[in-house]
Amino acid sequence: MSSTTPLDFTPRPKAAPVVRRVLAQAGLELRLLLRNGEQLLLTLVIPVLLLVGFSIVPILDAGTASRVDFLAPGVLALATMSTAFTGQAISTGFERRYGVLKRLGATPLTRLGLLAAKTLAVLVIQLLQAVLISTVAFLLGWSPQGGAVGVLSVVLLMVLATAAFSALALLMAGTLRAEATLAAANLVYVILLGLGGVVFPVDLFPPALLPFVEALPITALSTGLRTVLAEGAAMPLGPVLVLLAWSVVGAALAGRFFRWE
Amino acid sequence: MDTPAVEVTDLVKRYGTVTAVAGLSFTAARGAVTALLGPNGAGKTSTIEICEGFRHADAGRVRVLGLDPIRDAAALRPRVGVMPQSGGVPTGVRAGEWLRLLAAFYAHPLPPEALLDRLGLSAVARTPFRRLSGGQQQRLSLAAAIIGRPELVFLDEPTTGLDPQARMATWELIGELRTAGVGVVLTTHYMEEAERLADHVVIIDHGRVVADGPTAALTRGDRELRFRAAPGLDVSDLAAALPPGCSVTERDAGQYTVTCADPDEIGPGLVATVSTWCASRGLLPEDLRVHRRTLEDVFLELTGRDLRD
Numbered sequence: 001m002s003s004t005t006p007l008d009f010t011p012r013p014k015a016a017p018v019v020r021r022v023l024a025q026a027g028l029e030l031r032l033l034l035r036n037g038e039q040l041l042l043t044l045v046i047p048v049l050l051l052v053g054f055s056i057v058p059i060l061d062a063g064t065a066s067r068v069d070f071l072a073p074g075v076l077a078l079a080t081m082s083t084a085f086t087g088q089a090i091s092t093g094f095e096r097r098y099g100v101l102k103r104l105g106a107t108p109l110t111r112l113g114l115l116a117a118k119t120l121a122v123l124v125i126q127l128l129q130a131v132l133i134s135t136v137a138f139l140l141g142w143s144p145q146g147g148a149v150g151v152l153s154v155v156l157l158m159v160l161a162t163a164a165f166s167a168l169a170l171l172m173a174g175t176l177r178a179e180a181t182l183a184a185a186n187l188v189y190v191i192l193l194g195l196g197g198v199v200f201p202v203d204l205f206p207p208a209l210l211p212f213v214e215a216l217p218i219t220a221l222s223t224g225l226r227t228v229l230a231e232g233a234a235m236p237l238g239p240v241l242v243l244l245a246w247s248v249v250g251a252a253l254a255g256r257f258f259r260w261e
Numbered sequence: 262m263d264t265p266a267v268e269v270t271d272l273v274k275r276y277g278t279v280t281a282v283a284g285l286s287f288t289a290a291r292g293a294v295t296a297l298l299g300p301n302g303a304g305k306t307s308t309i310e311i312c313e314g315f316r317h318a319d320a321g322r323v324r325v326l327g328l329d330p331i332r333d334a335a336a337l338r339p340r341v342g343v344m345p346q347s348g349g350v351p352t353g354v355r356a357g358e359w360l361r362l363l364a365a366f367y368a369h370p371l372p373p374e375a376l377l378d379r380l381g382l383s384a385v386a387r388t389p390f391r392r393l394s395g396g397q398q399q400r401l402s403l404a405a406a407i408i409g410r411p412e413l414v415f416l417d418e419p420t421t422g423l424d425p426q427a428r429m430a431t432w433e434l435i436g437e438l439r440t441a442g443v444g445v446v447l448t449t450h451y452m453e454e455a456e457r458l459a460d461h462v463v464i465i466d467h468g469r470v471v472a473d474g475p476t477a478a479l480t481r482g483d484r485e486l487r488f489r490a491a492p493g494l495d496v497s498d499l500a501a502a503l504p505p506g507c508s509v510t511e512r513d514a515g516q517y518t519v520t521c522a523d524p525d526e527i528g529p530g531l532v533a534t535v536s537t538w539c540a541s542r543g544l545l546p547e548d549l550r551v552h553r554r555t556l557e558d559v560f561l562e563l564t565g566r567d568l569r570d
Contacts, residue, residue: 007371007379009441011412014368015339024365032353095351103349106313108339108366108409261315 015108025117073225084165093181145232167250174258264327357386367409
């Protein structure tokens, strides 16, 4: 069964440079994400369908602003959550279950390198999502506000949200069983899609619920993006603080409770 | 280079109230094959995972290439290859992709394509891990353990579940690693694997070492010649023809055994004597063979239990 290809097994151990290790792992993470149909449904297909569907069909009362101007920031927020939280929680949960995290931790990649690679892959996917969603939104007549300062605010909001969602994803994947993570991550996705100001304005909720809803990371992100992109505000301080708080608390909890196997 | 590859002293590992490893000590030399042999649940995997830095020891001292597997993990990672008992690979990753990824972690890796070819995995290089057969998954894990050209590899049951050809190929590969100077520590519950591969065998049962030594030393000792023929034969003239110090007995009906005080007497001459005696009687000796003590015999003698328990 084996041919006799000569191989030199003489020990010559040495780690590759850290950048090469992390890039190789990030490349693999990215290919696995792009090859996974369910992940693509979650990260690309559903956000685009929501954007197109709710823009075209007049079931949404978006006031005087055009519907797409209201929807695009919400869908961008949803896309960020789907990649950084839902997708990452599910894939990491199963990698933990199958001993992949443990195995990679025993290579020169190291655990820190693995986390860096995952973050990099998530950021690349989010860039792809942003480009695709913006393109579709522009085709639907989107006219975002904010200018150059707005772009900076959007990037800041997205990065903070990615940190918060990733920390929460790892907290879930590193503590629950893989199947429980799968179920919980999907449930959280659906609940936050409904509550988080993604396609429905949050002021539809009873005033008593509003502080709770506005404290959710998805609401902070969608409201923050909307304040910048639809209303032209410079830097929405409230949402930035909410996302910062989730990032710090999430990272602290994940760091404390995450189990590699 | 004078420290051993692995040095384990009085290792203890408990899981709740269960003691998996109960004061275990052994040494594995560099550039040699050391087999941890024992039945399932003996504590082999716990021991090897502590050596790999995956688990903390509850007591005892473990040194791998002279270093602490947990404290010095960063220094050890490039030098040590690891093959877990199962899993460790994302289900959707392709065989070739996984090896290329691991190769990218090392400065001087083996060429992934050649290694795939060597392990008979070229045809499935583009197949996702979850669709590989159990044996193919095992071989991919083995390839991943050695791709970085480590000086020491830990293989946890490298051939469990392999078909005979794949097992033979894995044995050959382990032999080549040894020849190239790679230290190998493997666990197995196949005594023939330990006998065939290992320079040194550590037999483990209930978390303790029950025997430890060079493979040849463990299995040396009384050889004997056995054959089957009709029951109840008069063997007195055969006994007379045997060299001094040798005797023949019928242990079970029709099962004859020749033993000698000096095991070196069990040689070609003795086989000829027995054959000649059978021929003179018109008997065909069935299953005529020189039986050597196996690790299974050693294990049975030491524990009174079967290795496959």
